[in-house]
Amino acid sequence: MPKGGPGKGMGNVIYVQPEKCTGCRTCELTCSFMHTGEFDPTRSRIAVVGFEKTGFFFPAVCQQCDPAPCMEVCPVGAISRSEATGAMEVNHEVCIRCKMCMIACPFGATFYDAKDNQIIKCDLCGGDPECVKNCGSKALTFSKSSPAVSLKRRAAAAKIKEVLEEVR
């Protein structure tokens, strides 16, 4: 349960600041280990895209969109928003693995775990993301835009949002 009781953490997402990312991929290993008990980046719900020549790294992770394309395309309603955390969660029991959500995700942040034959995506670890806690360079933070968030960051966030809308 997120800090401050149920519902308080609602709307928080993993906020990415790529300029701080060192490309260490600890987030990938952390994610895979916390969810599967294995250090296997192919089973991670966060993936670092690296541009080694320019030294730029971007951890791609679900942004818990609203409305969420993954949820909209799911034919059996296996993806739904968690009331406690606001995360889009996959019900593996109901999922029929048609993989439409993978095609629909504008960020490519919905993954397929071949070992478990499951669609996996960031579930915010139930409101306390482990990747954020283990990010050494603080490129990942768990927050939402609020008056407390600095103006600069908000401007950057707005920019990114604009860009992402373009990407879609």
Place this chain on the structure above:
Amino acid sequence: MKIMIDEREVMAYPGEAILEVCRRENIFIPTLCYHPAFKGQGACRMCMVEIIDSRGQRKLVASCTYPVSDGLKVITSSEKIRKIRKTLAMLIAGRAQASPFAQKMAGEYEVKPFFFKGFENEKCILCRLCVNACEEMGSAVLAAVSRGVDKRIETPYAEGAEECIGCKACAEICPTGAIEVKEENGQRIIWHKTFDLIKCESCGREFATPEQIRFIEDKTGRKIEKFLCEGCRKRQTAEVIKEFSV
């Protein structure tokens, strides 16, 4: 309401089937045609259980379709039930002769399959999960056709159906891998229909059929301008953000 399953009192909700209650309570009942995404179909009959009505009479029912009622008594394992499951395992393995899944099941039930003639390459166990999946996808092109031993899953007239979007949901859900999907030369062939796969504009990997893209556009109400595979979509987001942050 409360029902008794194997002398154990459990909670059940109106409209639920016995199997659904059992799954929630971690009471194992074997089944081949049940999937939580769909309603119980009563197709495979593996989930047969015995119920005892108010007059004390025992009756065999398929637990995936039999609705619960207050005070219902269920027995999930008995000599009668075991016998039925053995017969089913024998018949299914006799039909799906090319399916290791069905053969293994016959072994587990300690029965010798009754091999039907002409089914040497058959894998389908007629669970109809593909039929359900296709229906949920909104295409509904699959159905069981013919009767008796000739029964099989087919598209109308065994031809490529207009509504088929080539999503492979049927093949993904098939427990025995009986549905043939061929992907070669940039084409996907499934259910007598050939789809020209869309290539990722960045890396060239073939990742979806045009019909699948249209399906997503219809459902989300947004147009997909650029066709990128999952990996390249991540990369594009990163590239655009990179420009802004430098």
